Amino acid sequence: MIKVIRNFDIGAKIGLVLLILFLTIVFLGPMMSPYSEVEIVGDVWESPNTSFWLGTDHVGRDLLTRIFTGGRMTVVVALIATCGAFLVGCPLGIASAVIGGWFDLLVTRAVDAVMAFPGLILALIVLSAIGTSIPALIFVIMVLDSTTVYRLTRAVAADIAVMNYIEVARLRGENMRWFLFKEILPNVAPTLLTEFGLRFVYSAIMISSLSFLGLGIQPPYADLGGMVKENAMAISFGRSAPILPAVALALLAIGVNLIVDGLLRHRAKLDQYK
Amino acid sequence: MQKTSITGLVLKRLTSGLVTLVLVSLMVFAGTEILPGDVAEAILGQQATAESVQVLRDKLGLERPAIVRYFEWLWNFAQGDLGRSLASGREISSLLSGRLGNTFFLALTAAAIAIPISVLLGLLAALYEDKLVDKGITISTLIFVSTPDFLIGYLLLLWGAVKLGWFPALSRMSSSMSFGDQLHVIAMPCLTLALVVSAHTMRLTRAAILQVMSQPYVEMAELKGASRKRIILKHAFPNALSPVLNIVLLTLAYLIVGVVVVEAVFNYSGMGRLMIDAVSTRDMPLVQACGLIFASVYVLLNLTADILSILTNPRRRRPI
Numbered sequence: 001m002i003k004v005i006r007n008f009d010i011g012a013k014i015g016l017v018l019l020i021l022f023l024t025i026v027f028l029g030p031m032m033s034p035y036s037e038v039e040i041v042g043d044v045w046e047s048p049n050t051s052f053w054l055g056t057d058h059v060g061r062d063l064l065t066r067i068f069t070g071g072r073m074t075v076v077v078a079l080i081a082t083c084g085a086f087l088v089g090c091p092l093g094i095a096s097a098v099i100g101g102w103f104d105l106l107v108t109r110a111v112d113a114v115m116a117f118p119g120l121i122l123a124l125i126v127l128s129a130i131g132t133s134i135p136a137l138i139f140v141i142m143v144l145d146s147t148t149v150y151r152l153t154r155a156v157a158a159d160i161a162v163m164n165y166i167e168v169a170r171l172r173g174e175n176m177r178w179f180l181f182k183e184i185l186p187n188v189a190p191t192l193l194t195e196f197g198l199r200f201v202y203s204a205i206m207i208s209s210l211s212f213l214g215l216g217i218q219p220p221y222a223d224l225g226g227m228v229k230e231n232a233m234a235i236s237f238g239r240s241a242p243i244l245p246a247v248a249l250a251l252l253a254i255g256v257n258l259i260v261d262g263l264l265r266h267r268a269k270l271d272q273y274k
Numbered sequence: 275m276q277k278t279s280i281t282g283l284v285l286k287r288l289t290s291g292l293v294t295l296v297l298v299s300l301m302v303f304a305g306t307e308i309l310p311g312d313v314a315e316a317i318l319g320q321q322a323t324a325e326s327v328q329v330l331r332d333k334l335g336l337e338r339p340a341i342v343r344y345f346e347w348l349w350n351f352a353q354g355d356l357g358r359s360l361a362s363g364r365e366i367s368s369l370l371s372g373r374l375g376n377t378f379f380l381a382l383t384a385a386a387i388a389i390p391i392s393v394l395l396g397l398l399a400a401l402y403e404d405k406l407v408d409k410g411i412t413i414s415t416l417i418f419v420s421t422p423d424f425l426i427g428y429l430l431l432l433w434g435a436v437k438l439g440w441f442p443a444l445s446r447m448s449s450s451m452s453f454g455d456q457l458h459v460i461a462m463p464c465l466t467l468a469l470v471v472s473a474h475t476m477r478l479t480r481a482a483i484l485q486v487m488s489q490p491y492v493e494m495a496e497l498k499g500a501s502r503k504r505i506i507l508k509h510a511f512p513n514a515l516s517p518v519l520n521i522v523l524l525t526l527a528y529l530i531v532g533v534v535v536v537e538a539v540f541n542y543s544g545m546g547r548l549m550i551d552a553v554s555t556r557d558m559p560l561v562q563a564c565g566l567i568f569a570s571v572y573v574l575l576n577l578t579a580d581i582l583s584i585l586t587n588p589r590r591r592r593p594i
Contacts, residue, residue, distance in 0.1 A: 011413075113301065116294045116576075120531045121549075121568045125305045128553040128561045205422050209535055212424050213550050228424055235428055238436045246425035253420035261416065 012262020018255030022248075026075060029068035037061065037069040038220070045234045045241055054244055058231050063241060066227060067248050073223040074249065078204035081138045085145030085199060090192065092146075093153025094184050097161050098176070108154070111147045119144045123210060132215050141206055145199045152195055156188045190267070197260040201253045208249055224249040283584055291577035298569045299351075303344045305565075306558045351566065357559040361552070366563045369548065374567070377537070377544035380460050381529045384467035389522055392472035396479025401506075403484060411476065418473035423532055427466045427539035434462050446543070463540040470532045475525045482517035486510050516586040523579035527572050 005016065035041050039061065046056040054063040096104040114122065123140045130136045160166065161184070169183050208225025210216035217223045222230070224245040231241040350357065356366035399411040418426075434441045441462045451459070486492065487510055495505045534546035541547070549564035551557075 113294070113297050116298050116573055117301070117569050118527065118531045118572045120534055121565055121572070122305075124534075124549060124553050125302060125561060125565045128556055128558070129306050131556075201420065208422055209424070212422075213535065213538055214554055215550070225422070225424070228428070232428075235431050236436060238432065240432070243425065243428050243432065246422055246428065250417075250421045250425055253422075254417055257416055257420045 007266060008259075008262050009265065011258045012266075015255045015258025015262065018251055019259065022071070022252050022255060023075070026068055026071040030065065030072070033062065033065040033068065035062040035065045037065050037222075045231075045237065045239050047239070055239070055241060057227070057241055058234065063244060066222065067224070067245055070222050070224045070227050070245055071248055071252070073217060073221060074204050074208060074225070075252070077134065077138060077207055077217065077223065078141075078200055081141035081203045081207070082145060082196060082200045084138065084142035085149050085203075086192070086196065088142065089146035089149030090153050090185075090188075091180065093150045094157045094180055094188070096150070096154045097157035098179055098184070104154075107150070111150050114143065114147050115151075119206065120209065123206070124215065127210070127215050132218055134217060134221070137207060137210065137216055141203050144206070145203060149192075149195060149199065152191065153188060156191050157184050160184055160187050194260050194263050194267075197256045197263075201256045204249065205253060208246075280584070284581055287577065287580055287584065291573065291580075294573050294577075295570060298573055299348055299566055300344065302562055302565045302569065303340075303347060306562050307340060347562070351563075356563045359552075359557055359560045361555045361557040361560070366560055369560070370545070370563065370567075373544050373548050376542065377533055377546065379456070380463055380467065380537075380542065380544060381526075381533050383457070383460060384464045384471065385526055385529060387464065388468035388472040388475065389525060391468075392475035392525075393479050393518060393522070395472075396476040397483055399476065399480045400483035400487065403487075408480075411480075415473040415476045418469060419477065423466065423470050423535040424539050426469050427463070427536055430462050430466055431539065446541075460542070463536050463542050466539070467529060467532050467536050470536070471525050471528050474528060475521055478521040478524070479518060482521060483510070483514050485517070486514045489513070516583045519582050519586060520579045523575050523582070527575040527579075530568055530572055530575075 005013075008016065030037070040059055041062055042052055042056045042060045044056065044058060044060050046052055046060075048055045052062050052064070054067065057063050057066055092107055096107050123144065126140050126143075127136060130139075166179075166183055169179065174182075207216055208223060208228075211223050211225035212229050214229060217226050219226070219230075227245040228242045231239075231245075234241040235243075347357070354367060356370065358364065359366055359369060362369070395411055399408040402408045442459060446459065492505060492509055495509045500509075533544065534550065536542070537544045537546035538550060545564055545567065549561065549568070552560035552564060
């Protein structure tokens, strides 16, 4: 692990620093802050000053504290949705590659049908039917993400499923569980790790976009996208209140994307030496 | 022999596209049917008596099986009868008419700016791989890909409309405006959309060109001493045409998603905002209509991309 990090190029190192900084600030920040995220402490949309470092929001709450808790909300919800997508997508993908036949055909067709939709539009249709709540949001993102995870896992696992050591395991008479967890999963893990990063960023931005449209996380809870929506009017007074939460989200996304890019380039180099 | 196999392949792809369209419409219909309660309850609200709900249900024909109503909905849809909105009671087709045009105007103008520039920059990045130009382009696309659409929108709004006052903050369109005025009004949403999609397009173009340039035949051409111009024009370009065409159509498809958020930022009266309003008021017929239109355009664009790639890439003509 440490060796991998040492081999990172400069971009990936910056990304790692950004990510760690973001996570520490977002999770430790609320404890350091003298204000709570719900208490009204100042005027509406105060400019940044010594008592409110980033100013205040549309009802006079401290914006920095709100960004801490909003960022935490975004990270936690996106993480749950991404983990869910992998818990659904990975086993299905590996099973498709190993079992093949009608099972593979059925799942692949279902995934194709979901992927025929633009993601945001499908999310809007489903949310209009089941209503807007955090579980509904997690469900929608999970379904959308699991399709890509399924396709990737299936493709990688299909390559591995025809390797000699799998044949040996098959002849040894190992059961399905052994195949999944001992033979295939360790070999698809590196690819899945980078995909996890990409999916996490996608989920975080998707959740924030939905909240920004008023269909994601609902008040009194707020995530970064919801905060942009709350403070949208401040823009006509030339205040930066709606921009700051969005910048925080962008920094998180840039951090993760830099790491993923670095990992991909590192792997491409390894492949070249083969 | 060769010719029939191409038409055969294209026909096969067209059929599968049609099946996808039907599947998509079925999912749009089913997706809006899974909610507890039905349209009658939604129209009358919670205070309605059981009798009045029953009367409306009979009137709307909701007692009939879902499959019958699905085909009726699809048939009416194909004929241009989209039903009535629950929230306003107006014909959906009249709600859509102006907005559909507005959305297409915005998306196509953005595409006209974004596609040539981003394909060119992607090409540049690929030709100067690992040089300073490439590094600059790669880093900036990474930043733009990671930036949420609404952040780009609000930054432009803050600078272009509020601080500098060059463009109106609310992108209000009317048909009485001249074309120039209309362009002025949509300048900022259009630029936002162009920035959002061009980052993706550039990354994809760069990857596609690099993939072609790493092929053995390009190396061969280099070894036999062909000029760089000749390698790019004669060897690399024809082979890169198919992936780049694909990327262009994917960019158009991506615009559909981007347009929803951008319309919300700039209060632009298009399909995206109509759909968002419909979702938040749970106006099911309207959600169905907008969802089906967005999804159909998306499916058709992907279908065109596939067919073009069959036509331009001989290797794909092999039966799969």
